[in-house]
Amino acid sequence: MATIPPAPVLPGDARLEVFVHPAGLPPNRPLEEDNKFSDARRLEYLGMQMTELAYMDALKTRWPQATTQQLTVIAQTHSPNHLPVKSIVLTFAAVPMAVPPAPPLPGDALLEIFIHPASVPPNRVCDPTNKFSDGRRLEALGKSLVELAYRDVMQTKWPRSSATEISALVNSTISGFMERAVHAYQWKDAVRGRPPSLDADSREEAGRIFCTYAGAVHVEYGYERLRGWIDALTTI
Template identity: 50%
Template sequence: MAFVPPAPRLPGEAALEYPGSLPSRALEETNKFSDSGRLQYLGRMMSAAAYTDVMAQRWPAASAEQLQGMVENTLNGLMERSAAAYQWGNRVHGYPPDFNRQGLEEARRLFCTYAGAVYVEHGYMELKTWIATLASL
């Protein structure tokens, strides 16, 4: 990605942390971003929905099989490229010492966690708009 659009802004309490970096940390009832596993799950599901929505709008005549193939074959790549372009691996707190921050699985985890935070903070339409912008690059 040559041009990277600004990612939707998140409040400070949405800081990215590596899961398990703070094992004794309790979930904070007043912080909707304190459960990174929940954010990752929401982000994975809502990103897939938003990306599918974007692809369905771009190719309205695509069959279910074609649409499914497009999404399955390109969504992970979008997540990986985006996480690398935003350099999120350099911003995460609490990585284990020898952890591969640049791995594809980690890129997808970071994207999904960020997308989940966007969904929680701003809602589906903001997430979809951002994903549509990323998909057009």
């Protein structure tokens, strides 16, 4: 397997422009004079021009005997702008990412998390001796706290971003973030009592599992531990 060189490190202002889809931003958004990366549409146009120029330059260095016409054909056929999506996905999938350990939870919490609520009576009474009772309550609690903690982490990573930009970033990435985490921990396979008609691989099911676990983490450890875990998970 070929070694993938690390991408040049970019500051938060740049990463926000890169990873927030321009469709999620106002079309008439003014440029920020104190932010040299403002805005993504300008970066995309500049990048397309410079990528083609740099790629052609690299080809000339590799094949100095080739004619301009030959290099142009190679560039148009194998340009990074024309790589198939599958190749790009496989390239990123080949990069190993360290998964931070999930905060350990007691058995009472794990039962609530990994027994699907559909197999639990809907009118089940909360057990006053069990602080994790019940899974639906943990899920609702976790859903609110995950969004709060994730937004908090994003604001810390990109402190100069506006509230609109942070909201766009959170709304467009939080579901995928939870789905990646559940996949990394292989939690979908641990769920018991899931109805056969329910899609175990759906993004909604991943979100339910993650939020329920997050709710239990908050009950056991508090918000700061939950936030730290979510912060660590943003690297996967």
